[in-house]
Amino acid sequence: MLKPISAKAPLACRPHDHSHCVSNALAEAEAICSRHGLRLTALRKRVLELVWQSHKPLGAYDILGVLTEEDGRRAAPPTVYRALDFLLDNGLVHRIASLNAFVGCNHPGESHQGQFLICRNCQTAIELEQSSISQAIVDSAKSVGFVVEGQTVEVVGLCASCQVAA
Amino acid sequence: MLKPISAKAPLACRPHDHSHCVSNALAEAEAICSRHGLRLTALRKRVLELVWQSHKPLGAYDILGVLTEEDGRRAAPPTVYRALDFLLDNGLVHRIASLNAFVGCNHPGESHQGQFLICRNCQTAIELEQSSISQAIVDSAKSVGFVVEGQTVEVVGLCASCQVAA
């Protein structure tokens, strides 16, 4: 008998209707952009959709590949990077430095920097926003006189469902 | 009158006799390698020395540039990356993912993953080993059923001395 996945496991690493994730993300992006007078162009929207294709961080060149296939003509890197820069600047996606990849933001709108749990087996990225972590960082920094402006917290390990599989 | 740098500030971002840092690092590396039967070859030692040139993370291609100048002949990337891989594997240097760069490890020998405070003004990287941070991460991960295997914590901001300057 299969051991069930922990009930604590977040949506991202459990089976779920992912089309909801995508449509939610797009709708939120639309709302945020219209609220702030930003232009969510067709290209930007498409790139955001591709990033939200799954909960696994996606490389810029993976996106480029899809766009190239779709359009017939060869898309060039700046096309993708500019769209990603827009999405990053406006808090719609996050960049995972340790993977050189991008993942959709779970709480767009609120300006924040997520913390990420990345499964080494299924590559799923779980976004956290634990003030216990960020506060520990700010406090430790303070103790050596350092003022924090931005945090990169990327954790690799095994997600709940991949522990079951193993 | 100049405001003094906070007394809390770590060595790395205060004026100090840096030659001690370098010679300590090399001596420790020698000791660790001989203790574990590892070969700290001339190349590896030289790369470690270059990484310890300062407390600022150094890119692989910066190292490559120096080696090329020194040797006359053109050193190739694998030469540097292999040396760096050795140093990483044996806990003598750390990789800073958000900068694609490498920095000397302050506590070699003890297997660990540091947390880094990186000054956006002077680029100095301060290594921390705060269990309050790593514990907060492990606990948060646990709460969603995630088992931590490795942590990347890289914080950008302003170090104590650069706050004084600004």
Place this chain on the structure above:
DNA sequence: GGAAAAGAGTTATAGAATAACGTCTCTTTC
């Protein structure tokens, strides 16, 4: 409608990392 600005196309290049294969030099073993 026309000027200005924002977005996107295009070409070229810079920067980071690895694959694959060859060579040299040790050490180990017989």
Place this chain on the structure above:
DNA sequence: GAAAGAGACGTTATTCTATAACTCTTTTCC
């Protein structure tokens, strides 16, 4: 001491990631 094997390093080529600089088009706003 020679053969065998392993580890380190050299060499060439390539892949992956990202940006610079310039052009053209579209949108916005007066």
